[in-house]
Amino acid sequence: MQVKLKFLGGAKTVTGSRYLLEIDHLKILVDCGLFQGMKEYRLRNWDVFPIDPAQIKMVILTHAHIDHTGYLPKLVKEGFEGPVYCTFPTMELTKILLLDSAKLQEEEAAYAQKKGYSRHEKPQPLYTKEDAEKVFPLMKPIYMEQEEKIDDRISFTYFNAGHILGAAILKIKVKGENQEKKIVFSGDLGRYHDPIFNPPARVPFADILLMESTYGNRKQPNPKPEEELGRAIRETFRNGGVAVIPAFAVGRTQMILYYLHLLQQKGKIPDIPIYVDSPMAIDVTKMYKDFPTYHRLCSVIEEEGCNPFLHKNLHYYQSQESSMSLNNLRGDAIIISASGMATGGRILHHLYHRLPNEQDSIIFVGFQAEGTRGRRILDGEETARMYGIDVPVKAKVFYIEGLSAHADQDELIEWAEGFTSRPKKVFLVHGEKEASEGLASRLQEELDWHPIIPEYMESFELFEGI
Template sequence: MDISVKFLGGAGSVTGSKYLVDTGDFEFLVDCGLFQGRRELRERNWDKFPMPLDQMEAVVLTHAHLDHVGYLPRLVKQGFTGPIYCTEATAELAKILLLDSGKLQEEEAEYARKKGYSRHDDPQPLYSMEDAEKVFPQFFPCDFETPIEINPNIHVTFFHAGHILGASIVKIVIQGEQQKKRLVFSGDLGRYHDPILFPPTRIPKADILWIESTYGNRISEKVKPEDELRDAILDIFDRGGLAIIPSFAIGRTQLIMYYIFQLMEKGKIPKVPVFADSPMGINATELYMKFKSDHRLAAVLEEDEAHPFDFPQLKYFKKQEESKSLNEYRGNAIIISASGMATGGRVLHHLYHHLPNERNGIIFVGYQAEGTRGRRLVEGEKFVTIYGQQVPVNAKIYQMENLSAHADQEELMEWAEGFCEKPKMTFVIHGEEESSEELAMKLKNELGWNTIIPNYLESVMLFEGI
């Protein structure tokens, strides 16, 4: 048996993760992400999938973020009919996220058509809500730490990765004619001291390893995230402004609500209105109540009077009319709204109306990919384009990498040091060039590993004749 892999995304960029594993008579995809960020990356989403989809047997998912699951409706639309293996929470979150993504793409195509700012005469969405719904019957939810047979010779096990609810490190054991091989995909690794999620599981052995490198060249400051968030909020409130937090609906929104609740209960910030303005974020939050064994807040959520997802100052906004009522809001309040990189969603309305006001503050709490509106804002641009119009940036911009869901360089190295043996090959993936190069060099110099930074669409033979 020969085993090879083709890098269809997540190589040379922090987006579009897709890794096609071929064992000769069985081909499957690990992750099925959407490309985001720069136009040249986003345009890849429209390309035809580079193999006949009736030959692909399965998809295995690490977690539910768009850059890991967002291409699924396109895959199914092009003919994929196989099972999609993932943890139970990942399946439920992916349903919420894909529906929201389809809805946003429909709305953005319609808005572009109405306003005439698209390059196309009749702009179309990449996929619709109906396309997203067609994916759902193919989900095959799995338990953590329980091997699943996806083929008589291939077993998959999911281990906690932190990062978001349901996120997993994926271990794939392939039994050849003479020997078995272990493939390990880190997925996106979370923080070791996250107050909500379990730390990444240490894996003792891998013949081939795929390790993410989002923050492969960054070491987080030794400051408590809640203190950093408190300082930013108080700074904004001292100016009489509104704190707007663009936040990924899955994971970051729940962590931010946890910290805000803690800060208010401890008297460290005033008890002002907190608006959770993201239907997807609201639906995702409900899953934390459902999957209590997948996180560390079970005891906290048992409190009847108030807890991080239900306290007097917190108002959930599902309807668009409620969201629009905040357009003219003035004074101290906190708005948490998706998307985290300000690439779409309701947060754009808030930025459009509140960026020009110098009293306000925008707090970015996660990674801002190259080419995104969030990246341009944290890099200091004085104007950003929203809905085809130039909007002046007078509000103060804050970036808090300590609140990121991604392991930093030290945590990535700590996880890597958990391996008892050197992998035969370690692919450093899901990172921008500098991040991947620095982590690859560090793994090579300090652990003696054979590290490879793959290129987009590159194919690599992993084993021959096993």
Template sequence: MDVTVKFLGGAGSVTGSKYLIDIGEFEFLVDCGLFQGRRELRERNWDKFPMPADQMEAVLLTHAHLDHIGYLPRLVKQGFRGPIYCTEATAELAKILLLDSGKLQEEEAEYARKKGFSRHDDPQPLYGIEDAEAVFPLLEPRPFEIPFDIHPNITVTYYHAGHILGAAITKIKIKGEQQEKKLVFSGDLGRYHDPLLYPPTRIPRADILWIESTYGDRKASPMNPELELGLAIRETFDRGGLVIIPSFAVGRTQLVLYYLFQLMKKGKIPKIPIYLDSPMAIEATNLYNDFHQDHQLSASLEEKGNHPFNHDQLHYYRKQEQSRALNEFRGNAIIVSASGMATGGRVLHHLFHHLPHERNGVVFVGFQAEGTRGRRLVEGEKYITIYGNQVPVNAKVYQIDGLSAHADQDELLEWAEGFCESPKMTFIIHGEENSAAALAEKLENELGWKSIIPNYLESVVLFEGI
């Protein structure tokens, strides 16, 4: 039995992760991500899938971010009807994120149609809400650390990866006629000292390893994010203002809420209203109550007065009229709202109304990509376009480092050191060219590993005649 892999995404870029494993009579996909970012990457989403979708047997997901699951509605639309295996929390997060993605795809197509932005006469969405919903019956949730079979010769086990709720390192055992081989996909690895999630599980052995390299060329800031966040909030409150925190709905928002609760408990900031104004973030936060075994907060959630997502100061705003009422708020409060780079979502109307006032503060809690409003704000632009209007930026803008959900270079190496022997083949994936190359150099210099940085659409023979 020969085993091959084809790199359909997450190769040479940090998006669109898809890895097609072929054992001859059975083909399955590890991750099924949407390409995001540059136009030339996004256009790949429209390419025809390289094999008939109805002939592929299964999909394995590592976690629920769109660059790992966002192509699923498109795959199902093309005829895929097999099981989609994932952890239990990933299944629930996938429903939330795919519905939102379908809605945004429809809205963007409609906007392009109205404004004539598209080169097509009748622009269509990549997929819509109904396409997203068609994925849900195929989801097959599985618990962590309990092996399950996807084929008589293939056994899969999920292990905690950190990163976001439900994220998993994926170990795949393939039984050949003569020997057994182990494939390990890191997925996206989290931080070793994340206060919410478990650190990435150490795996002792892999014949073939796929390791992500998102931050393969950088080291996390040594700054204390809780300290920095508290300072920004106190400064703003001293001016009599309110704090706006643009934040990603899944992962980052929950970490921010945890730190805000800790700051209040320690008396580092006053007990003032916190408004979580993002329906998606609220849904994602509620999942922490459903999946106690997937995070480190279970003891806190069960003890009255120590629940960081359920206390008197925290208010969940789902309705648009509640959100709009915050535009008239004066005084001390904290508004946490998506999106994290201020590219869309409810946070825009909060910025529109509160940026012009010197008393207010805007706290960014993550990397701001080039070309986003968030990037322009942290770089100090004095006017920002929102809803077609030039909005003066008089509020003070802060940026807090140290809240990333991704392992940095040192943590990627620490995880790799957990292997008792070097894999026979290591693929460095899910990273830009520089970060992948930097991690490859580190793995060779410090661990003696030879690694491969695959190209998009490259095929590699993993085993012959096992």
């Protein structure tokens, strides 16, 4: 039996996670993400897929974020017909995210045609809403910690990864004639002291390990990020401004709502309205009640007056008209909107209206990938280009560390220490080059591991003749 691995994404970048596992003639794609961020990455979404999608037997997802699922409609459009395995919350989240992604693709194509900035006479979306919906019948949900047999030789099991609702560590077992091998994909690992999710499960053994390294070169020193968030809100309030928080609809928005409610309950920030201006975030937030065993908030949600997702100061805005009405606010309010890296979505019109105002503030609450608008604003660029216009950046810009849903360097090391023996091969993925290199150094120094940082499209033979 031959086992090979090819990195179709997530190599030296935090986006486009796609890992092709070939076991003899069986082809399994682990994650099927969209490339985001820098243009050179985004263009990869339009490249011909490296193998015929019809040859792929199945896709196994670790979690729902679009950089792990967002290419699925294109894969199906090009001939993939197999099952897409995932946890139950991941299935529901993925449906929401893919429909939103398709909507953004269609809007971007229409806008490019209207403004004439595409080199194509009639620019097309990468995929449409109809393409996204064709993925849904293929999705096969699996319970955590329940072994799923693919055939007599191959099975897989999900374990809790923290990170977001339904996120999983994936362990694939391969039985040869003489040996059994374990291949572990960390997926995206959550925090050890997350207020909403349990810490990542420990996995005692792996022959092959693919480990995320998003925060591989960084520590999040702030043990109480909500205090820093509170200070930013109070400063904006004193200035008579509106605080705008770009936050991903899945995971980050819910964490911010938890902290804001806690701060208001304790009197640490003013009793001002909080507007969630993201239809997707609203749909996602409802799911926390649907899947109580996947998070730690079930008792809080049930306690009257304690539900961070339902209280007097919280307002959910679904329609475009209600979203636009927020432009009229002159102060004493908090607006949360997606996307978290300001790459698209409703957050753009809030930034367009708020960035020129010195009294307003923009509070970034998560990692801003290289090449994104959020990263450029955070790096101090004096203007931000939106809708073809260079918007002056005069609002106060805050960055709150410690609110990421990703394990930091110390937590990644702590998770790695859970292995009872050193994996035979370790690949560091889903991290920018410096982050992967930083984690590799510590793993080598402290655990005597010898990680490989793969290149995009690089292939490896994992086993031969097992």
